[in-house]
Amino acid sequence: MIAPDALQREQALDAEQSFICEAPAGSGKTELLIQRYLTLLARVEKPEEILAITFTRKATGEMRERILVALQSALQEKPQEAHKLLTWNLARAALERDTFYNWQLLQNPNRLQIKTFDSLCASLARYLPLESSLGAMPQVSENSEQLYRQAVQALLDNLEDDLPWSDALAEVLYLLDNRFDKFANMMVQLLAKREQWLPLMANATERNQIRQQLEHNLQSVVKDNLRSLRALIPQNLHLEIVRLAAFAASNLRAMGEESLICSCLDMDIPSATLPGFSPGDIPLWLGIDAMLTTKDGKWRSRISKSEGFPVGENKQEKQNFKQCKQQLQTLIAELKNIEGLNQALANLRKLPLTELDREQWTILDALFSVLPMLSAHLNVVFQKNNCVDFIELNLAAQRALGQLEEPTQLALKLDYQLKHILVDEFQDTSHTQVSLLNLLTAGWQIDDGRSLFCVGDAMQSIYAFRGANVGLFLNCREKGLQNIALNPLRLSANFRSQKGIVDWINRVFQHAFPQQNDIGTGAVSYAPSHAVLAKLEDKAVCVHGFIDRQEKQDEAENILDIIVKTRADKPEASIALLLRNRGHASHITPALKKAGLPYRAVELEPLQDHAVIQDLIALTRALLHPADRTAWLAVLRAPWCGLSLADLDALANYRKENNNFFPTLLAQAEKILQSDNDNEPQQQSDLFNATDLAGALSPDGQARLQRILPSLSLACINRERKTLRDWIEGCWLKLAGPACVEDATALENAEVFFKLLEQWEYAADLPGLDELEQAIAKLYATPDPNADEKLQIMTIHKSKGLEFDVVILPSLERTARSNESSLLMWRERLSAEGENELLMAPYTQTKDSNKHPTYEHLRYEEKKAQDYENCRLLYVACTRAKKQLHLSAFLKENPKDQQELKAPSSSSLLATIWEAIQIDIKRYHSDTTETAEENNDSSPRLLHRLESAWQGPTIETPSHLDAYIPHYQYGAEENTVKLEWQSNTARITGTVIHYYLQLMAQQGLQNWSAEKIQQQLSIEAALRLHGIARPELKSATEKVRATLLSVLHSEHGKTLLSNDYSFSKSEYALSMYSGEKLINLVIDRTFTDNNNVTWVVDYKTAEPGEHEALQDFLEAQKGIYENKMQLYKKAMSLKGFSTIVSALYFPGIDSLSPYEH
Helix, strand or coil: CCCCCHHHHHHCCCCCCCEEEECCCCCCHHHHHHHHHHHHHCCCCCHHHEEEEECCHHHHHHHHHHHHHHHHHCCCCCCCCHHHHHHHHHHHHHHHHHHHHCCCCCCCHHHCEEEEHHHHHHHHHHHCHHHHCCCCCCEECCCCHHHHHHHHHHHHCCCCCCCCCHHHHHHHHHHCCCCHHHHHHHHHHHHCCHHHHHHHHHCCCCHHHHHHHHHHHHHHHHHHHHHHHHHHCCHHHHHHHHHHHHHHHHHHHHCCCCCHHHHHCCCCCCCCCCCCCCHHHHHHHHHHHHHHECCCCCECCCCCHHHCCCCCCCHHHHHHHHHHHHHHHHHHHHHHCCCCHHHHHHHHHCCCCCCCCHHHHHHHHHHHHHHHHHHHHHHHHHHHHCEECHHHHHHHHHHHHECCCCECHHHHHHHHHCCEEEECCHHHCCHHHHHHHHHHCCCCCCCCCCEEEEEECHHHCCCHHHCCCHHHHHHHHHHCECCECCEEEECCEEEEEEHHHHHHHHHHHHHHCCCCCECCCCECCCCCCEEEECCCCCCCEEEEEEECCCCCHHHHHHHHHHHHHHHHHCCCCCEEEEECCHHHHCCCHHHHHHCCCCCEECCCCEHHHCHHHHHHHHHHHHHHCCCCHHHHHHHHHCCCCCCCHHHHHHHHHCCCCCCCHHHHHHHHHHHHHCCCCCCHHHHHHHHHHHCCCCCCCCHHHHHHHHHHHHHHHHHHHCCCCCEHHHHHHHHHHHCCHHHHCCCHHHHHHHHHHHHHHCCCCEHHHCCCHHHHHHHHHCCECCCCCCCCCCEEEEEHHHHCCCCEEEEEECCCCCECCCCCCCCEEEEEEECCCCCEEEEEEECCECCCCCECHHHHHHHHHHHHHHHHHHHHHHHHHHCCEEEEEEEEEEECEECCEEEEECCCCCCECHHHHHHHHHHHEEEEECCCCCCHHHHCCCCCCCCCCCCCCCCCCCCCCCHHHHHHCCCCCCCCHHHCCCCCCCCCHHHHHHHHHHHHHHHHHHHCHHHCCHHHHHCCCHHHHHHHHCCCCHHHHHHHHHHHHHHHHHHHCCHHHHHHHCCCCCEEEEEEEEEEEECCEEEEEEEEEEEECCCCCEEEEEECCCCCCCCCCHHHHHHHHHHHCHHHHHHHHHHHHHCCCCCEEEEEEECCCCEEEECCC
């Protein structure tokens, strides 16, 4: 079947031209991008002449992987499928170029320049450290709020100083009722968007210039809106509008009525000219609007003397007035059918004033005195912490490239080197990213053989909260990028969803999206898709409406039924629950757990809700604040101690006059532990007798306390001697924290917590525990790697780029949290000419106590932009479905007419498609009442804790390091693995690689992907646990990941790790006698293949030296391990295996080297 957009796809591979390509959901965008990249590879002299830019590391990895897979496939036989054949041919041509220029891309994939915007900026800033103002490359903070708050605090520290900006700072605080918390929150928001306001100040030498620029931007808003409004009205209706408006105005003036319509009294009827675009024309337009629409913005259906159309006093007047009224009704009927006109009139009513009044400018003037100082303090914070945010990284990259008129040496070098640029997900670009592209292409000329290829889908722009502006996509499609003309292409084929879903989406969203594109407001019109896949028998889309239900459990049970039925009919089907907000699944996940349906939650469950994190927070609070009684009681209740409630009560009430009782107990323990008394029972007796606790605590409680007090005392001794992470993590390990968790996911969650602590390198620098807990509140638990991949729950934003057989969208009637009014509203917009403009308005009131029109305009535009994005968000969610789509919501019936349903909240996702889907709703009415007792789970909660006699094995370490080593080891003394802190990094890396190869073999390679390997946080944790030095941790982690990725895509890896054999084992333990001595063996991997040959494989992570030939290296390695491999063969033969082949496998270089039979 030929795709309906085959011609456009063919044009997209023209390397001589630049394109902006619209690729709707399911259109095969990534495949087209890969084909374009391969096309370019076959034309350039060096692969570095091509730069591909994406937004996420995941997308970067996927693109690199797919290009390499295509190149590898080109070494195989020609495929039969048409779409695969095109990619094969392009890859074949690229390989020929590779051979001609000796690129060796398959051996050196890093020559493929595929970067995220952030990594590109980092490399640019690193190249010219002085020009970028960053110097030696600092770390990039993933969560910069902590840094912003440090800068705000530094600014506030100047409040009482006699500085030029002190009065302005006091003025801003006064406007916020001296609420320092409100001030801090507002400043943090401004710093997070400083790339929007910094240019305004940098380009103005005087404060008055800033005011003029802001007022100019307001005038531009008015001009663009009035021009758009006038363009919608057909020329043939102009005279009728002007005549009727003047008629109504004259009647109202004669009646002495005050109305907006009266402003139309002197309209020029002979010229039949509608008002113009200047601010002075706004009253005329408002008068016309008042004649056509009601106060709530609806088209008038009833016309009376209030609108200037009285009945008339005599017969002729009555006839004339009646005729005019009928003409207005006819006019309104015609105007009503013009798509977008009603919205344009609504925009008219919310236009801002074009001048800043005295009160507004006083506030802004004070703010503009404070903001440069705030930015300067932030730069100091960056230098102090050797850390920057992504905004600073982007700005540094632009500084490194210079100005369009004055490029730097780096810009000139890149201009010479770069021939082709590809940008993925272009609809999500921000102003700074487009500015970066402008700088990268500043020297390009028409027909110079260079090309820019931007691909994206404006209908899937859902990241405004990250600074994305879909208007940039619309503007580039219309006008190109700077001096580069971009030929527009649009794909329409949908290869993902069955026809039933595609048809439903076309029908529903055609009217949900705005009818016209608008660069300034980010309005995107809908473009239909054409289904390539046939319609399936089952119903494609189901809309479930729960009518007047109070219990959320009704929806959860229905979703459970959908999942169970899908599993019964199609066991292999993938199912996803996609949510607007994470909290919208709070009633669904318990039902899934109760039904025994495991699911994979992607960044769904707050990290702080997990027991291991709550215990770690308590431990951190207790160690940092020894007087925190609540924290200490939580530490003693945690699983590593597990005191009973009776013992906790005894401790909490013992010597109430001494709030520092537990630190006193620790000090006594420390004193006894440092004595020469080696008698442990005597130590315990001394401890509790010294504190008079022997009679207060139960024997079990005393034993539990005695076990953990040494570890806690040791931690207190080491306060401020180690980094915060090492201090807390070391204490947790000493307390046997890992032995208290229920699964490996909890360990990964703990690793996330420790990484957060690492942001505060030393305990003395910790800003405050409240800030730490605020940071934790923003983190989410690691998905369970063993959860069912075929049932996933995630937010709609996380689902972008994914696809599932069945998609369920619950709670569509729910709304997002509304934003509170703030002192300042600001918005970055694109004018109709494509100019970047900043609008700002402080919160002030007019004489009639209403909010200022300019402030209200910005709030209105923010709400409108959010409504547009809500529609796009729901579109993204619906287009994830391949075979079936379910939408679910709680609805209410109209009390006056039960056949009619009340419309959902206007800010809900369901409201965006409400008019189109009412006929599709399957109603569920409540017919049973469940009592509270039936819902109440009265199951007793069990206390999870270690046995009172539990003892962790001791660690073998040099005595002078004992107090600093946080790790202990498992196993009996004779089997203890020595932890050598000066151990070789390669040895530790090899151990971790062995572990993951075993895991991949056990779980099956089909359950592993490049994404899963990249997401394995436990790799770093495992390396740390084995004692790797922190400076080498990052490179070792990357080495492990790179090795695992190599194995994943290797034919040797697929053969060795397959679990389809009749016999296969990993880490296979065997014992045998060698003479009279019993020896224990562990074989890394063994299996019996389809030829009944049993393979015995030992993994080796060694690699040949820089000048060592591969064959020489392999022979040397085989010689070293020959005796060992003979033992393995002998042991296997004693197990009854006959034909045995032993081999060494080197995963780092993907080489399998068998021994001779």
